[in-house]
Amino acid sequence: MKTEKEKMIAGEHYSAVDATLIKDRRRAKNLLHRLNVIEYRITKKAREIIKELIPNAGANFYIEPPFHCDYGYNIECGENVFFNVNCVVLDCAAVTIGSNVFFAPGVQLYTATHPLEAELRKSLESALPISIGDNCWIGGNSVICPGITIGNGCVIGAGSVVTKDIPENSLAVGNPAKVIRKLNQE
Template sequence: MVPQPGRRPRHGPAPRRTGLRRRIGRGTGAGSGRRGTGRRGTRGEDVRIRPPLNCDFGYHIRIGARTFVNFNAVFLDAGPITIGTDVQIGPNVQLLTPTHELDPERRRAGWEKAEPVTIGDNVWLGGGVVVCPGASVGADTVVGAGSVVTKDLPPGVLAVGNPARVVRKLR
């Protein structure tokens, strides 16, 4: 391949596209005055997402305005994922909605279901946080790095650990 003037040759595979940006249209998010269309997720104004972001579908994800998603996020959106406004999401965070059957026969047959994940407004999820299916994080809550959220966390608390436990109130 001969390089073109002003362009350097690209070595290795092309950068991965996450698909979320093209599936979640600008201007259809919270506060835009327009509704999302059909099978399309939404994002508010001034949302910043650092690639790569890996997701199952992209159209079950709702992201509020001024939210920041750092590198290597995984949003498995077999069910709804709702992220509030002004949320800070650290690197390597996983928001997981799929869950599998406990019954061995149904699990072997491939049965799967999804439970929603909800992140409130002004939440900070530290690096490496995992939010399990059906769990929600209340507004103004901080979840420490590496924590695993298995149950709902109330608003305005600091939670850490595996499983994540409230260590103190923030307000």
């Protein structure tokens, strides 16, 4: 039988009030408190906290506080990833980010989702992974919804709500985000 954590990571319905998940979220919140309140500036100690919070990040991984996430361990990043201020990553499922990816202020990545049926929603939730390719720029206050894949070389315009996959080398804008043109075509 699967644990609630295994169900969560697999994208199945799970109980978020499971003791292990509560403990994991508390650990992340304690690290975030240290990063966002005690350190706030990017110091050697802040870099150590970030490495402990998000151990699966490549070289030159940078977070400008404040930053928020649920667990941290479900976030995997390539090299040269930059999160500007006020970014939120609800990482109940895997969040895979390529290299050379820039997140403007206020970007929100949501893997968490809930059943549409009210009775199920009272006690269960689920999560779907998010994948963002290499060389992307996600504009300020954009929202990336559960289960979304954004291809390599994309730009998501500020304020966009991404509800469908975005093919590589695309400029997508709006709510819901729509591809308005191709990029990086030589």
